[in-house]
Amino acid sequence: MSGGHTGATHKAPSYLADAWRIARKDLLIEFRTRSAFLAATVFAVLAVVIFRFTWDPTAIPAMDLAPGVLWVIFTFSGLLGLNRSFGLELAERAYDGLLASQVSREAIFTGKVIANFVFVMCVQALALPAVALFFDLSVGPSWGIIVGIVLLASLGLSAVGTLFAAIASNTRLAELLLPMMTLPFFVPLVIPAAQATAVVLRGQPIAEGMAWLKVLLAFDLVFVSACIVVFPFTIEE
Amino acid sequence: MSSVSSAAPRPATLPEPKGFDAFLAIAIVAVIAACARALFFTPIDAMLGAAQKIFYVHVPAAIIGLYFACGLLFISSIMYLWIKDERLDRLAESSAEVGLVFMGIVLVTGPVWARTSWGTWWVWEARITSTLFLWLLVVGYLVLRSGVESIEVRARLSAVMGTLAALLVPFIHLTVKLFRGMHPEPVVLAPEKPKMPPEMLMSFGLSMAAFLLLFFALLRLRFRWATLRDARAAMEAA
Numbered sequence: 001m002s003g004g005h006t007g008a009t010h011k012a013p014s015y016l017a018d019a020w021r022i023a024r025k026d027l028l029i030e031f032r033t034r035s036a037f038l039a040a041t042v043f044a045v046l047a048v049v050i051f052r053f054t055w056d057p058t059a060i061p062a063m064d065l066a067p068g069v070l071w072v073i074f075t076f077s078g079l080l081g082l083n084r085s086f087g088l089e090l091a092e093r094a095y096d097g098l099l100a101s102q103v104s105r106e107a108i109f110t111g112k113v114i115a116n117f118v119f120v121m122c123v124q125a126l127a128l129p130a131v132a133l134f135f136d137l138s139v140g141p142s143w144g145i146i147v148g149i150v151l152l153a154s155l156g157l158s159a160v161g162t163l164f165a166a167i168a169s170n171t172r173l174a175e176l177l178l179p180m181m182t183l184p185f186f187v188p189l190v191i192p193a194a195q196a197t198a199v200v201l202r203g204q205p206i207a208e209g210m211a212w213l214k215v216l217l218a219f220d221l222v223f224v225s226a227c228i229v230v231f232p233f234t235i236e237e
Numbered sequence: 238m239s240s241v242s243s244a245a246p247r248p249a250t251l252p253e254p255k256g257f258d259a260f261l262a263i264a265i266v267a268v269i270a271a272c273a274r275a276l277f278f279t280p281i282d283a284m285l286g287a288a289q290k291i292f293y294v295h296v297p298a299a300i301i302g303l304y305f306a307c308g309l310l311f312i313s314s315i316m317y318l319w320i321k322d323e324r325l326d327r328l329a330e331s332s333a334e335v336g337l338v339f340m341g342i343v344l345v346t347g348p349v350w351a352r353t354s355w356g357t358w359w360v361w362e363a364r365i366t367s368t369l370f371l372w373l374l375v376v377g378y379l380v381l382r383s384g385v386e387s388i389e390v391r392a393r394l395s396a397v398m399g400t401l402a403a404l405l406v407p408f409i410h411l412t413v414k415l416f417r418g419m420h421p422e423p424v425v426l427a428p429e430k431p432k433m434p435p436e437m438l439m440s441f442g443l444s445m446a447a448f449l450l451l452f453f454a455l456l457r458l459r460f461r462w463a464t465l466r467d468a469r470a471a472m473e474a475a
Contacts, residue, residue, distance in 0.1 A: 160401075163397075163401070164398075167381065167394050167397060167398065168381075168384075170385065170390060170394060171381065171384030171385050171394075172384045172385075172386070173380070173384040176380075177377075177380060177381060177384055180376070180377040180380055180381075181377040181378075181380075181381060181398065183373075184370050184373050184374040184377060184405070184409070185401070185405055187370055187408075187409050187412060187413075188405070188408035188409055188411070188412045191412050191413070191416060192412060192415075195416075211415055212415070215408070215411065215412060215415070218408075219408055222404055222408075223401075223404065226400075226401060226404055227401075230318070230397045230400060230401065233318055233393055233396070233397050234393070234394060234397055236393065
């Protein structure tokens with residue numbers, strides 16, 4: 001094991017500070033190039049438009065279709081950013097430098113998750129209004145709950161997606177492999193999120209969607225901790 | 238650092254692979270015999286008709302593929318991360334691949350049965366949908382394995398995925414169970430006494446045993462093949 005693995009001796013403030021430094025670096029690179037963000041946003045808008053033109057409003061009410069559309073777009077646009085997450089680091093062997101530094105592996109992972117989380121949220125900030133606009137949805141006063149659902153689902157998606165991006169970057173088939181591995185893992189995120197969104201959009205009381213929110217919360221708790229625990233195994237050399 | 242894998246003794250020459258495997262031959266004969274008994278010497282179900290015969294293949298394949306094979310995959314993946322023995326990695330790989338075959342049988346025989354008893358090929362029900370997702374998960378696991386050259390890296394990465402999958406399966410099942418339900422509850426493993434007539438139960442028990450034999454024969458063969466492959470890779474690298 002390399003000398004940089006000092007996770008146990010790190011104090012909490014420095015752990016978070018390290019994670020934040022990694023996240024800031026990734027976000028700064030993304031902000032300067034904007035390549036992945038543009039790709040994900042254009043993809044999201046195109047997908048909404050295609051769904052809108054293949055949808056027959058007289059046959060299916062918008063309320064029934066929109067949650068599914070929203071979460072399909074959410075999942076796939078999220079994937080576009082994840083591929084890049086460790087691809088950035090592998091160019092010019094920057095990853096080796098990162099591993100040799102004093103930053104603990106858990107902090108590297110947390111930083112990457114934060115960066116991906118912010119990325120996914122930014123894409124969502126554009127995709128959500130686009131879906132609402134094109135499907136003529138009136139979200140009304142319950143938009144706060146939808147933002148809450150998006151936050152919960154984005155956290156789980158970023159944690160699991162970042163871990164698998166790290167795994168996939170070690171293989172020959174990175175871009176192909178990532179969706180194959182991650183999509184089954186997103187099932188317990190996408191179905192509850194879409195169901196809870198549907199409850200909100202139909203104007204039902206949120207208590208009816210409580211079971212779905214609990215699944216999302218449980219997923220986040222279990223998988224964020226599990227991913228932090230197993231991440232060091234993906235980079236051991 | 239995996240000290241076990243690098244310190245493990247390497248054979249100077251590779252053992253010769255055998256062309257005929259007696260264990261597998263016995264298992265195949267047993268499966269054929271069990272199918273013959275189920276087809277010709279077991280009464281036809283009064284409610285479900287002849288299609289119910291699929292039960293004798295579908296249910297053993299489901300129990301073995303979903304519980305035995307996936308259970309082995311999960312346990313050996315978690316154990317690998319802990320003790321780093323490369324035999325555990327080969328066990329995980331073998332159970333995933335053999336399990337995939339059994340789950341494939343479940344997914345093919347299921348719709349045939351559903352068509353005759355429910356009038357539709359596929360329903361999005363918890364048990365069925367979970368099986369499909371598990372099948373996809375195992376396919377992803379095997380594709381991941383095929384994407385890595387180094388034995389040590391492959392073992393480590395796939396063990397990470399296998400461990401996470403163990404955590405994921407209950408979530409998938411819960412999610413799709415909340416979604417909707419139609420599949421019959423288990424008949425044989427019901428908490429009270431089995432609801433099947435003794436003749437049918439006997440046929441079921443025999444086919445369960447035969448498929449279990451087949452599972453272990455295939456697992457053993459696949460494990461051996463993986464051992465040979467890794468030994469060869471190690472010899473070539475040396």
